[in-house]
Every structure is written in structure tokens, then in C-alpha cells.
Amino acid sequence: MLVLKLALRNLFRNQRRTLLSLLLIALGTAALFLLRGYTAELYAGIESIYIDFYWNFQIAKEVLWEEEFRGYEYIIPREVLTRVEELLDQEPKVSSYTTYLGLTGLVGTQERSTAFFAFGVDPANPAPNLKVKEGRPLQPGDLEAALISPDLAKELKVGPGDYLVVMATTVDGVYNAGNLKVMGIFSHWGIEGNVAVVPIAFVQRMLNTDGVSRVTVKLADDRATEEVARRLQEALEASGLGELKVKTWKELAEVYHRVRAFLGSIFGFVGVVVFLLVFFSVLEGLTMAFFERIREVGTVRALGTNRSQVFGTFLGEGFFLGLIGGLAGVALGWVIGWLINLAGLTYLPPMAAEPLPLRIRLGPAAAWVPLLMAVGSTTISAIYPAWRAARLEIAEALRFV
Amino acid sequence: MLLRTESLVKDYRLGKEVVHALRGVDLEVPEGDLLVISGPSGSGKTTLLNLIGCIDRPTSGEVLLEGEPVSRLPEGRRAELRRRKLGFIFQTFNLIPVLSAYENVEYPLLLLGLGRRERRQRVLGILEEVGLLDLARRRPNELSGGQHQRVAIARALVTEPILVLADEPSANLDSETGDQIMQLVARLNRDRGTAFIVVTHDPVVSRYGKRQLQMRDGKLFKFDLEGEREEKRVGYR
Numbered sequence: 001m002l003v004l005k006l007a008l009r010n011l012f013r014n015q016r017r018t019l020l021s022l023l024l025i026a027l028g029t030a031a032l033f034l035l036r037g038y039t040a041e042l043y044a045g046i047e048s049i050y051i052d053f054y055w056n057f058q059i060a061k062e063v064l065w066e067e068e069f070r071g072y073e074y075i076i077p078r079e080v081l082t083r084v085e086e087l088l089d090q091e092p093k094v095s096s097y098t099t100y101l102g103l104t105g106l107v108g109t110q111e112r113s114t115a116f117f118a119f120g121v122d123p124a125n126p127a128p129n130l131k132v133k134e135g136r137p138l139q140p141g142d143l144e145a146a147l148i149s150p151d152l153a154k155e156l157k158v159g160p161g162d163y164l165v166v167m168a169t170t171v172d173g174v175y176n177a178g179n180l181k182v183m184g185i186f187s188h189w190g191i192e193g194n195v196a197v198v199p200i201a202f203v204q205r206m207l208n209t210d211g212v213s214r215v216t217v218k219l220a221d222d223r224a225t226e227e228v229a230r231r232l233q234e235a236l237e238a239s240g241l242g243e244l245k246v247k248t249w250k251e252l253a254e255v256y257h258r259v260r261a262f263l264g265s266i267f268g269f270v271g272v273v274v275f276l277l278v279f280f281s282v283l284e285g286l287t288m289a290f291f292e293r294i295r296e297v298g299t300v301r302a303l304g305t306n307r308s309q310v311f312g313t314f315l316g317e318g319f320f321l322g323l324i325g326g327l328a329g330v331a332l333g334w335v336i337g338w339l340i341n342l343a344g345l346t347y348l349p350p351m352a353a354e355p356l357p358l359r360i361r362l363g364p365a366a367a368w369v370p371l372l373m374a375v376g377s378t379t380i381s382a383i384y385p386a387w388r389a390a391r392l393e394i395a396e397a398l399r400f401v
Numbered sequence: 402m403l404l405r406t407e408s409l410v411k412d413y414r415l416g417k418e419v420v421h422a423l424r425g426v427d428l429e430v431p432e433g434d435l436l437v438i439s440g441p442s443g444s445g446k447t448t449l450l451n452l453i454g455c456i457d458r459p460t461s462g463e464v465l466l467e468g469e470p471v472s473r474l475p476e477g478r479r480a481e482l483r484r485r486k487l488g489f490i491f492q493t494f495n496l497i498p499v500l501s502a503y504e505n506v507e508y509p510l511l512l513l514g515l516g517r518r519e520r521r522q523r524v525l526g527i528l529e530e531v532g533l534l535d536l537a538r539r540r541p542n543e544l545s546g547g548q549h550q551r552v553a554i555a556r557a558l559v560t561e562p563i564l565v566l567a568d569e570p571s572a573n574l575d576s577e578t579g580d581q582i583m584q585l586v587a588r589l590n591r592d593r594g595t596a597f598i599v600v601t602h603d604p605v606v607s608r609y610g611k612r613q614l615q616m617r618d619g620k621l622f623k624f625d626l627e628g629e630r631e632e633k634r635v636g637y638r
Contacts, residue, residue, distance in 0.1 A: 001511075002508070002511045002512070006497070006499065006500075009499035009500070010499055012499075013498065013499055295493075295495065296495070296497060296498075298495075299489075299491065299495040299497070300497065300508075301456070301480075302454065302456050302483060302489050303483065303484070303489065303508065303509050303512065303556075304480050304481070304483040304484025304485075304509065304512050305480070305512060306477070306480055307476070393457075394451075394456040394457070395451045395456050395457040398451075398456070398491070398495075
């Protein structure tokens with residue numbers, strides 16, 4: 001108690017110096033708090049975008065996710081799909097699932113044609129569910145209907161209401177052709193080039209199969225993703241369907257990890273800069289305080305204070321400086337974050353199709369790291385002056401002028 | 402015997418030069434003594450107090466407190482001796498500026514780990530003895546020089562030490578206040594029976610001592626009020 005009391009009081013001995021240090025610590029902590037609150041919201045936003053695209057997890061033959069595969073060996077036959085659907089029906093946390101089958105072929109009009117890729121989705125429950133910016137989305141009952149990407153619309157010079165001819169090879173290696181009516185033009189980040197979204201029944205007809213390439217699963221609670229995926233993988237293996245693999249959206253979304261790593265490195269860089277600023281500022285302040293108090297250290301040591309108590313007093317000053325400055329910084333950051341949230345600002349991140357709200361997460365999760373960094377940097381910076389104070393020879397310290 | 406020093410020698414090294422601060426000091430201080438050691442600056446007075454007070458170690462010789470040799474004890478044990486058996490009064494008062502007069506006096510008791518009630522009783526008692534009860538809540542910057550030294554005296558005595566070491570206690574005070582401080586020291590010595598060693602460069606202070614010695618060039622001599630001193634180094638036993 002004595003050590004802490006002295007540490008706290010010594011802190012406000014040179015009020016101007018202490019207030020400057022506190023201001024620096026508070027600003028640094030507030031900056032880290034806001035950055036962390038912003039990235040937390042950003043991560044949550046990105047996660048929801050990816051979950052919206054991939055759903056929580058997908059089930060497919062492992063060969064589908066390999067770099068190279070031949071033919072249509074990845075197709076899940078109808079009878080296997082039925083057993084998978086039975087397993088999914090038994091899982092209470094699954095809220096919805098749908099099927100998907102892709103198609104690579106040629107698409108064209110009478111004037112021009114090009115290679116393209118088609119997502120075959122269930123119009124009643126499409127995954128991915130792409131935003132239609134022109135025309136209308138696919139509807140249940142649609143068969144020869146398509147949503148096309150802006151790139152494909154531009155390449156073929158077509159729009160809603162126009163007709164396309166599609167050519168592809170069936171799973172048996174036979175040429176097949178079909179017609180599609182353009183119902184709309186979609187837009188989605190990350191989907192570029194000549195892409196169309198068509199009913200899965202159309203793709204199955206073109207490929208002459210009743211199978212699918214993957215089953216896409218949505219859960220009522222995103223937090224259960226890993227748990228349900230693991231349970232389902234075990235159930236598949238127990239049912240003799242071990243050739244099917246469950247992959248969560250995190251495993252499928254490689255870009256997500258790169259984005260997180262990038263944002264993490266920015267946070268880390270800012271964190272290191274703030275840490276060093278606070279560290280050297282407090283180191284300078286406490287070293288000056290040490291020189292100003294050499295004789296006083298000699299006095300308290302003469303009165304019987306242990307070296308460890310002297311060390312603790314200086315260390316305590318660093319700790320309290322960090323604690324007070326850090327708490328003030330969190331409070332300041334909270335107020336600024338609250339004002340930003342209140343202002344309802346928006347911004348356009350690199351991979352988003354439309355502006356996202358600029359929001360700062362204000363919970364304790366955003367506070368503890370900046371607070372820990374503030375307290376850690378000031379306490380560590382106090383070690384050297386504390387060590388010097390504790391090592392002082394009493395007689396020399398008492399002679400110090 | 403409360404204190405005995407045996408052939409105390411203290412050398413300091415200043416670069417290549419060796420300064421002989423103490424050249425073999427033999428001294429005995431009985432319980433309840435009030436010994437005043439006078440001498441000019443640099444004569445070795447403070448060095449002697451530092452060695453007796455366990456805040457420095459002799460080059461050779463020994464200090465015995467209540468018969469126990471203390472010079473070679475580990476630092477932790479010496480800190481314990483300073484806490485329990487010794488009191489210090491400094492020329493520049495050396496109060497802790499962030500603590501009130503009450504808290505400055507309480508500080509050594511906190512180091513001893515005494516309970517709140519006993520601390521309060523002792524602090525208020527000693528502050529009353531030195532005449533500062535009304536100023537207990539004031540910080541050092543709100544006190545005069547004489548009041549500073551009274552707080553320092555209270556701080557030195559509050560642990561009820563066997564020996565108080567006072568280094569030039571009146572040097573930073575005007576002559577009237579210095580006189581009052583020495584009267585207070587003499588009274589506390591008489592009333593409490595606590596032994597004091599006071600070092601001073603002011604021969605006037607010597608008249609408060611029950612015994613007086615003079616220090617020159619690191620040696621102790623008998624004090625002669627007429628200004629003469631015995632040239633032979635003496636051991637005061």
C-alpha cells in the first residue's frame with residue numbers, strides 16, 4: 001500500500017509533465033481503440049459478405065477443390081445426394097441447404113459468342129444469392145433463364161429480354177446446346193469475367209446428369225459453423241460417404257484470410273508505433289523524475305526502505321501512468337466512436353459493390369488490447385529508472401545535489 | 402554499551418587519488434548520551450555518521466550496535482537495523498514532498514508494519530511533543546524551515562530508536578530557529594532517554610552536548626571550549 005500510495009502521489013508531483021504523458025498515452029490508446037473497433041466491425045462485415053456468398057459450409061467431393069481434375073468426376077450422384085440430404089435433415093442447427101452445379105461452355109448470340117462459366121443454382125433457394133442491378137432475379141419455375149455478369153452483357157451486347165445460345169459437352173462427352181433468356185444483370189464483388197447464373201436444372205440438362213457438384217449449407221447461428229461442420233463430416237464418414245468433404249466458408253475464402261492478415265499488419269504497425277511513442281515518452285519522464293529524486297531515494301533507503309520497495313514505487317508510477325492514461329484513452333475513443341456511429345457515415349471498401357456503414361465496435365473487446373498496451377508500455381519503460389533507483393548507494397544519493 | 406566503533410577507516414577513491422575520510426576512529430556511546438561532534442567541512446563527520454547509521458561500509462574497522470558487529474551484515478539486515486534501531490535527521494530535512502507532515506512521520510511505522518491505531522497514536526504523540534500537532538495535515542511546502550526540521554525529528558523518533566544520528570540539524574536554519582531545534586533535541590534526549598549523535602560545523606551547537614568531540618582530518622579529538630585541542634588522537638571509551 002505504501003509503495004502504491006507513493007507511486008500515485010509522485011505521479012502528480014510534476015503535473016505538467018505527467019499531463020503531457022497522459023495526453024500522449026490517452027491519444028495513442030484512443031487511436032488503437034478506434035482502429036480495433038473499426039477492424040472488428042470490418043471483420044464482421046467481411047465475414048457476413050463471405051457467409052452470404054459461400055454460406056456456412058459446403059459439401060463436395062474433395063477432387064472439386066483440387067487444382068486440377070479431369071472430366072466430371074466431382075459430380076455427386078443423385079443417390080448420394082439423397083443420403084446427404086437425409087443427414088442434413090437430421091442436423092437441428094441447419095436452417096437451409098441447397099445444391100449447385102457449374103457449367104463451362106460457349107455462349108453467344110447470332111452475332112458473337114464467347115466462352116463462359118455458369119453457376120447452376122436452385123432459383124427457389126439460390127447460393128450464391130447475387131444482387132440483381134438490372135432486370136429481375138431468377139424465380140422458381142424458371143428453366144431457360146439467366147442472370148449475366150456485366151462483363152458478359154458487355155461482351156455479347158445483350159441485356160434483359162435478349163436470348164442466348166449455349167453449347168457445352170455432356171458428362172458423356174457429347175455436344176449439347178440450349179437456349180437462355182437473359183432475365184437480369186447481376187453485380188457482385190469478386191465475380192468478374194463472363195459469368196452467368198442459371199437454374200441448376202438447366203445445367204443438369206446441358207450436362208446430361210441428375211447430380212450436383214456441391215451442397216451448400218446455411219446455419220441458424222454462424223458461430224456453430226465449425227462445430228456442425230465437424231459433426232457432419234463425422235456423420236458422412238460413418239455413413240460410408242467419406243469421399244465427401246465438408247469445408248467451412250473460412251476454408252473456402254482464401255481472400256478473407258489475406259484481408260485479415262493485411263488489416264492485422266496495419267493494426268500491428270500502428271500498435272508498435274504507439275507503443276514506442278508511449279514507451280520513450282514515459283521513459284524520458286521517469287528518468288527525469290529519477291534524477292530529480294535521487295536524494296529522496298537516499299532518504300527513504302536510509303529510513304529502512306528496501307531496494308524492492310524503491311523499485312516498486314518507480315514501477316508503480318509507470319503502471320499508474322499507463323492505467324490512468326489508458327482508461328482516459330478508452331473513454332476518449334468510446335466517445336469519438338459513439339459520435340462516428342451516430343453520424344451514420346458510409347465508405348466504399350475495395351471489395352464491396354456498394355458503400356458500407358462506417359461503424360466502430362465499442363464493446364470491451366476493442367478496449368482491452370489498447371489498455372494492455374498502454375499499461376504494458378509504461379510499466380516496461382519504468383523498469384530502467386526503477387532499477388537505477390533501487391541500485392543507488394544511500395550515502396552517494398544523500399550527497400547528490 | 403550502545404555503540405562502539407573500532408579503528409574505523411574509510412577511504413574514497415577519486416580517480417587515481419585515494420581520499421582518507423576516516424583514519425581510524427574509536428568511539429563509545431552509552432545509552433542516553435547526547436554527543437556532539439564538531440569539525441569543519443570535509444573533516445569526516447558525515448562519513449562517520451554514515452558508517453554508524455549502516456548506510457555506508459568502512460574500508461576497515463567495525464561498528465558495534467548493542468554489541469553486534471554491523472559493518473559486514475547483508476543489506477537487508479542493515480535496512481532492518483535502520484528501520485528498528487536508528488533514526489536520522491538530515492541537514493536539508495529530506496522530507497518526502499508528496500506526503501503530509503503526519504504521513505512523513507508515519508512512513509517509518511509503515512515500514513515496520515504497525516497497525517493503523519498504533520501508528521496514529523504514535524504519530525500524534527510525537528507531533529505533539531515537537532509542537533506540530535496543528536500542522537499535521539500540511540505538506541512540506543507549506544511548512545517553514547524550522548517546522549520541516551521538527552517533522553524530521555518526529556520522524557526520526559517515532560520508531561523509538563536506540564540512537565538518533567543528526568547531520569548538521571541546524572545548518573540550514575537561522576540561528577534562533579537552530580537554537581530552538583537544538584533545545585528540542587536536548588529535551589527529547591532528556592525526556593525520552595534516546596541517545597543522539599549530532600555532528601555540526603558550528604561550535605555553538607556543541608554546548609548542547611553532554612559530551613563534545615572534535616573531528617579533524619578524519620580523526621577524533623577531545624573538544625576544548627577555549628579552542629585548544631589535544632593533538633594526540635584519542636579513543637573515547
